[in-house]
Amino acid sequence: MTVPILEGRGLRFGHDPARPVLDGADVAFPAGRRVAVLGPNGGGKTTLFRLLAGALVPQAGRVLLDGEPVGPRRRGLTALRRAVQLVLQDPDDQLFSATVAQDVSFGPVNLGLPDDVVRARVAGALAALGVADLADRPVHRLSFGQRKRVTIAGAVAMAPRLLVLDEPTAGLDPAGVEALLEVLAALHAAGTTAVLSTHDVDLAWRWADDVAVVADRRVTAGPAAALLGDAALLAAAGLGPAWAPSVHRLLVRAGVSAYPRTAAELAAVVVSDATGADARDGVGGGTVESGTQTSAPHGASEETSCPTRS
């Protein structure tokens, strides 16, 4: 088995050590796997990310980078921070330079990269996040969503192997969410692994290969299709069921074993059922999965795996 880029084993941490937020938490982020981290408010997602990024020190357990334990010493932390970029939930915890361009260039400059490389990285990251026109603006005069995009641009400019995004879509408008997913797809294609936390199970369904649910001080991780279809697990974590598995279950109850993933696919199932066609044979140009499908069709293309868009 390949060694994950980043791993937490048996992590224990409490801001008040007598009341741990995490205790015995295991999580792994393998290269190339898109992992969505879900959980209730206060469940420990941010705490987990901060432990994994070296911003907090676990009270038990260990963090491993490429299979090697990350020690408290400077060298281990430097390697961790080069490989892993954490984008904080609140952009105001991260932005501190006067202008957007200065903020995004801070990390690459600190890496000691040549000026032309810094300029190219900054321009690329600002363009990718759709904030190139804000380059000279003071960061404190940006909207929340704009500040959020700038913090992500700052992490992207560092060209990390693993990008950890704490609730990156919270506060973004729908176009901003789509743009972010496009950025993540481009980064994925270029070999960057991304992990994100969210309360949006449909976003997780659409985007993630694997899901990690942080609740009751532990992490329950597994393939997105299995975990996002587990209503009891999601309810225990204060989450509702994802759209596509719910619709699939209701259709099965009605005798139709289709697995529509988009509004168009659902419409095709409904129409074919009303006109007497057999949905089990697939409708809508073969976009509906066959009746033998028992788990969600993950690994499908970005477009067809979207449960709510047509």
Ligand SMILES: Nc1ncnc2c1ncn2[C@@H]1O[C@H](COP(=O)(O)OP(=O)(O)OP(=O)(O)O)[C@@H](O)[C@H]1O
């Ligand atoms: N700096 C801090 N000092 C004391 N307690 C904290 C601190 N940060 C977080 N906590 C507590 O730790 C627990 C876990 O918080 P955390 O921020 O990790 O949750 P979360 O899953 O990220 O929640 P959310 O979905 O609201 O972002 C909460 O009970 C929270 O109140």
Ligand SMILES: [Mg+2]
């Ligand atoms: Mg949080």
